Amino acid sequence: EAGVVQSPRYKIIEKKQPVAFWCNPISGHNTLYWYLQNLGQGPELLIRYENEEAVDDSQLPKDRFSAERLKGVDSTLKIQPAELGDSAVYLCASSDRPSGETQYFGPGTRLLVL
């Protein structure tokens, strides 16, 4: 069974540029999460989807971050414009239950903003 797929694995951009990350969850997993992981810290939830609905986006900085999951499968997380402080690893996870009993994580996208 394929795991959670993310791309790109690495991204280097200049500040004020836009950037987008893509995630394909495990087949059949209706619940999808985006996390932010700063250096030396654990992951922090940005947004949670149940199918195509964002059910918890309270931690998403909506002035510059946006996310979508149009068909309830793949998801895209976007930052526009990026700031130096956005340099981090962006993780996607999925779960086969809304309760998120066990979340399966992708490899992450490591973003460096110069």
Add this chain to the structure above:
Amino acid sequence: AQSVSQHNHHVILSEAASLELGCNYSYGGTVNLFWYVQYPGQHLQLLLKYFSGDPLVKGIKGFEAEFIKSKFSFNLRKPSVQWSDTAEYFCAVRRDYKLSFGAGTTVTVRA
């Protein structure tokens, strides 16, 4: 807000030594508890989890963890580590569909 504290930032030990990583959380209600591991260059993987029942939970690769409700703790243990256990270990607590992670403990096992 719920918080998760991991006691050690970096642990260095020799092969065959015993390992114990501390984890405490601040939330007093019903929680589910997890330990995740991230090997160098790999993604986060589930080591073990506790939902209910026997507070001593056994996971993969010889790891176990004990839930002590009165101490709000969920410490991870392994009696004899191997070089391949070198990784970063994260404790996580789930409450109300939200998973909160500790800052992680880097474990380095010397051959």
